[in-house]
Amino acid sequence: MYLGIDIGSSSSKAALLDDGGKLLGTKIVNLGTGTKGVYEALDNLYAEAGITRADVRYTVVTGYGRLLSKDADRHIPELTCHARGMHFLMPRVRTVVDIGGQDSKVIRLDGDGTVRNFVMNEKCAAGTGRFLEVMARVLGCPIGELAVLAAQATKNVAISSVCTVFAESEVISQLSQGAHPNDVACGALRAVAKRVAGLCGRVGMEPEVAMSGGVALNATMVRILGEELGCDVTPAPDCQAVGAIGAALLAEEFYRKANPVETA
Numbered sequence: 001m002y003l004g005i006d007i008g009s010s011s012s013k014a015a016l017l018d019d020g021g022k023l024l025g026t027k028i029v030n031l032g033t034g035t036k037g038v039y040e041a042l043d044n045l046y047a048e049a050g051i052t053r054a055d056v057r058y059t060v061v062t063g064y065g066r067l068l069s070k071d072a073d074r075h076i077p078e079l080t081c082h083a084r085g086m087h088f089l090m091p092r093v094r095t096v097v098d099i100g101g102q103d104s105k106v107i108r109l110d111g112d113g114t115v116r117n118f119v120m121n122e123k124c125a126a127g128t129g130r131f132l133e134v135m136a137r138v139l140g141c142p143i144g145e146l147a148v149l150a151a152q153a154t155k156n157v158a159i160s161s162v163c164t165v166f167a168e169s170e171v172i173s174q175l176s177q178g179a180h181p182n183d184v185a186c187g188a189l190r191a192v193a194k195r196v197a198g199l200c201g202r203v204g205m206e207p208e209v210a211m212s213g214g215v216a217l218n219a220t221m222v223r224i225l226g227e228e229l230g231c232d233v234t235p236a237p238d239c240q241a242v243g244a245i246g247a248a249l250l251a252e253e254f255y256r257k258a259n260p261v262e263t264a
Contacts (some may be wrong), residue, residue: 004247007065009101012037015244026241033065058255085246087113099215127195135188153186212242
């Protein structure tokens with residue numbers, strides 16, 4: 001077996017491949033770096049596959065908290081793992097959008113799934129999942145309900161501030177002046193979409209475009225991003241585990257290179 005682990009800032013993901021390169025399963029736990037989330041994900045994955053840790057030949061860890069993992073055979077940057085995982089799931093994709101909890105990234109792929117170009121937004125919370133968390137808190141709803149509110153909007157309330165702190169104050173002011181929460185939620189999603197669309201322009205976006213990460217579960221966010229980009233955007237299957245799947249694929253590759261006789 002080959003194991004891929006993606007330790008994010010707010011969630012932990014794990015993926016398992018068998019010796020034939022078949023994806024056996026993935027697990028996602030909404031606990032990230034510095035928590036026991038990764039151990040919970042692994043316990044659930046092993047139990048479902050009917051194996052133990054001893055059955056794993058090689059492990060690759062990626063993500064925000066990858067360097068904290070002591071059990072990895074190798075630590076690989078998330079750009080490489082997301083590229084590999086997306087190519088495995090959707091070979092025709094050439095542009096990957098991942099809106100994470102602490103950063104956002106856009107990756108341009110070659111036909112074989114290697115990274116051709118990339119750009120990241122990692123110095124500011126604007127355009128990230130953290131921005132959406134703050135907006136949900138101001139609106140008094142779980143982050144999962146932002147899409148529901150935004151889908152019912154009748155108009156867009158523009159959020160002009162590019163800083164999350166200032167945007168929070170701006171939204172509070174808009175609500176106090178009578179703006180409807182649905183419209184504000186839509187404005188929050190569009191603010192993120194505009195920021196990410198700017199990253200896509202910098203990376204040299206090519207179709208097909210797909211999203212990985214938990215924000216890809218937000219159908220309204222996917223639709224609005226498509227409107228900003230002027231093209232279809234598709235959520236990846238098993239979108240939250242794309243990085244972990246890529247890590248598992250790399251684990252198999254590294255093991256086979258290190259053991260050519262055994263795996264021949």
